[in-house]
Amino acid sequence: MTLLLFSQETSIATLHIRGLKKTKQSFIENVISSHSGGVLDSLQLDKDMTRLKRLPLVSHASYQVFASNDTSYNVFINIEENFTLIPAVNVWTATNQQFAYKIGLYDYNFLGRGIAFGGFYQNNGYDTYSINLRAPYLFNNRWGIAINHQNWRSEEPLYFNDGSSNYLYNNKSIEALALFELNFNHKFQFGVNLFTEKYEYLSGLTSDDIPTQFEIDKVLFKFIYDLDFLDYNYQYVSGFRSLLSAQFVTTSNSFQDEFYIAWNDFFFYKQVGKRGNWANRLRLGLSSNSESPFAPFSVDNNLNLRGVGNLIDRGTGVIVLNTEYRHTLIQKGWFAMQSNIFIDAGTWRNPGGELNDFAKSHNIRIYPGVGLRFIHTKIFNAVFRIDYGIGVTDNASKGIVFGIGQYF
Template identity: 50%
Template sequence: MRFIILFILFSVTIFSQEKKVSEIVISNTKKMNSDFILKIIETKVGSSLDSLKVERDIVILTRLNGVSKVEYQIDLLTNSDYKLTLNFTESYTIIPLLNIWTTDGFGSYRLGLYEYNFLGRNTVLGGYYQYNEFNSYGINFSSPSLFSANVGAEANFQKWNSKEPIYLNNNKANYQYTNTSLEILGIYKFDFQNLIKFGTTFFNEKYNYIDGATATDIPQNLDVNKQLYKLQYTFDNLKYDYFKIDGLKSNLYLQYVVSQNNFQDKFVIGWNDLMYYKLVGANGNWASRLRLGLASNSKSPFAPFAVDNNINLRGVGNIIDRGTGTLVLNSEYRHTLFEKNKLAIQSNLFVDAGTWRSPGGNLDDLFSSNNIKVYPGFGIRFIHKKIYNAIFRIDYGYGITKNANNGIVFGIGQYF
């Protein structure tokens, strides 16, 4: 049936340019704002009927927060007029946040509340409070189409406190790390596949020594004001069918940080995440992420790339090392074991592998056996199809390279 509709639309586009879209009907929406939908789609009332535009519009709409699925229907009204009906399946987007874990014997938690589709316009608004031996909180706002279909803005305020390990000649010191920041970004979409974010972050960083190793040339207290200039370019060619994903996506991050201290002067950092998703049969989904990153190569214990459970290698532990360069490959096979109207369960088999350049080291560090870490593992996903991003994941990673750890990693949403 879909092929027949596409054939009709293609024929209309090629041979009958006078055929017009005289009406667009938004059907079955409960929260999505109809004016917003009409603003962001390429097909407009009065325009020529274009099969390629309609297909792109379906991709655009299924990427919106709170939209699970969109189907369309074309009806002939007269010899030259057509009606386009867009039928929506929405998901619930007011999501409470609750994470509980233990660190060094302390009970830790994060509480928050986020609206991912504020006013039905794909706007994210929310905040969180975290206790992890220290108090942290943040407020977040993001509206990619705030000013027009292609122009938006983002603003984030955060006060983050945590215990951070710093490595001094293979010895570890613990510092209390405090980051207070205000970030303001502009968003511009060139088309439905290409987007940039650009702006600045004003922040203050503090490091206060707690315990562990010390060195005469490493301060026990730091208090530094910094400014970060950011550019993010995204190429997105993903197609979604609820929790199943197919296609290619690339995120390039470039940052220039201005600071004045003896341990982290002005520096540049950049990394790219290349993600590839492939549907395998009716129930399989292969997913891979390749991350390549480099930063100014100063010999400092405060290097920007961390080796961490929740960032790159499942099972490795909480910030076990740092570096000024990184190369990481995460690859996993997700298989749907159970799926009904609202719920689904996925199994997950994965391999996480990564390597780092030591602070002040050479690019050869990336190929040193001492720095390469490989963590295969398995996991499970519990998915609520009617709630936005409601994927609860549990993964167990086991290191097979030397001096490896193993452990369980919990989280909300897919790992990547």
Template identity: 60%
Template sequence: MKKVTLFFTFFALVVSGLSSQEYIVHDLKIQGNKKIKASFIKNISTVKSGSKLDSLVIEQDVLRLKRLPSVAHAYYQVFPSEGNQYNVFYNIEENFTLIPSLNVYTTDDDEFAYRLGLYEFNLLGRNMIFGGFYQKDIYSSYAVNFRAPYLFSNKLGLAVNHQDLTTQEPVFFEDETANYKYRNKSFEVLGLYEFNFKNRFELGINYFVEDYTFKGENINNKPELNVHKWLVKGIYEYNNLDYYYQYISGFRSQFNFQYVTSTNNMLPDFFIGWNDFFYFKRIGSKGNWASRLRMGLSTNDETPFAPFSVDNNLNVRGVGNTIDRGTGVIVLNTEYRHTLYEKGWFVLQGNAFVDSGTWRNPGGDFGDFSKEDNVKVYPGLGLRFIHKKIYNAIFRIDYGHGVTKNATKGFVFGIGQYF
């Protein structure tokens, strides 16, 4: 029956393109939705009652729906109504969207940390995200986040974030590495605007306080800081990804720029900008090649508090917790994901990866990117346990083993794909 419907849909739309008569959408109907509001889907859809029947516009709407956290899969059907009018049906397979999150990582130095959270990705049936997390990384931390991309219209939204993060951070002075208790308490407001289906922009401000407290006996009088800062943030994203359950194909680029003001000369005003390039390709019926390239620069101050870090849970699996810092970064993560077993809602996926990166030293030059001490290469293997009908329900286990100078090794656990 489904094949017959799809054939009729294709035939009707081809005929509409060849005929001199213009075909019109009589009504847009939503089927299969339980928690998602039909009014919300109609609001963000380009297809409207009375608009021209256009297969390209319909397919774009369906792709937009598949990107929503609350939608596991979506497809469309077209049926004649009366005269030159047609009814368009969007069929929705919903995700379960009240999702716990867990990230755990360890290294061969017996380091252990975790982050436990709970998020609702379809608040009030309108794909608003609300939730928070608790983190234990020697010290306790928390965050609360709210994000509503379509709060005011089908293009304009709002995000509000608050976090209070405390960690032990190594700070790299010329003569030694010192451990600090680092606390960052922030409040952030962002405006969200979608130019069109593939392009969106975020702009906002962040007020935060950074506190660096020396750990242990400070016999060399290392600096301790408590600095109030303002941050202006802009994000531009181009997204041309297509989803089919656990498989992704296409290209995505996200540029992030921040300008930070400070009230302390030890942590002066600076800018930081980076771009993440993502590329996904289907390999056969069960394979997926995924890659992420990050390139970033910041103001090149000679400071031990440089903004880019080398971190186990952010960019290089197995490397450890903030083992180095820099004012420039080039990181490439690439992996092949293969479906080992699939039955109903459950998928077991294996992956083989290589994480590699290099950093510019604070106050250094671009030649630092090629220095042996700065280059990290960590190949590894992992497993993914996936629930196809629960949003982001991907439990991952990765083991990375370094092959470059002063390498470590370790496991990284988490919810969701690494990138």
């Protein structure tokens, strides 16, 4: 990046975009605000570079400015493209202790226009599939759409006071969202999800209050507000982000009432020296507080506490803090390897409980641990992570967690 300050009288004679292979130049021109014939503004160019680096298709972006005459300049934007056709492969042991796997394929630069399109198939003893389309700049640099269809089937543990039972859970859904970018830092998503939930009892405890089989049609209204001040430099991230998600679910079934859920993720990242990155995530969430085994906030390896186990508990409120220090051990060309030291800590409100549940010792879980990251810097989200967490609170577990992408 070339940092220069210009008066309002200077202009961009021509704007050249270099380094594009798959991406359409018209798409990049649509995303950024700087253009040929416009005012030359270094602050706006800096924002354009940050905006480009947030795109999955861009590994890095910078610009250079050269004088054309006394009042106009030629601007060259240099883009390093990511490889964006990404396979997804996960293997794990499901709740029913059966071997499980997930395979998928996503293109995060479909048609060279920054569209994410793909899907996955999962088998954990039951068949699951999903198809997803996300085009954030389909109409212009502010408006886009997302359309998702999913048929999810899995064995889910439901927790009672005296024990638990296992149900076969099936969720068929179709979702349509409008994507709106107010400005550089403020993004919104809002829309509707039509879905059908079906539960079938498999094993474990039963209750007169919980039927062994039922099916419910529901409508979910979704709203997401993304306040984003993050800056990316390959595997390093700096800045602050707040991500608010709110949902309201209606149903005509007498067994389950209308339901709300909202949570906010606060992220803070700071680059430490040349090779270090301090990363933090704080999640605060509440939902309708019915005394039901179907509480929405789960305690799970892959969501919040590394080493805790697979879906070991549920709650109607959550406070979770994840903090970790990532240090780049090796950086050679496209390959980087990071070490990772972390602490995951969380507490939950019991279904039907009180806010003081958050302070009760048996609801608090703390898991420190260590991990490694293997990173391909030229492929979007190509981070293979291995973490080992050890619980230090009462009746804690320990374990290894694998995944694709940084944990947060």
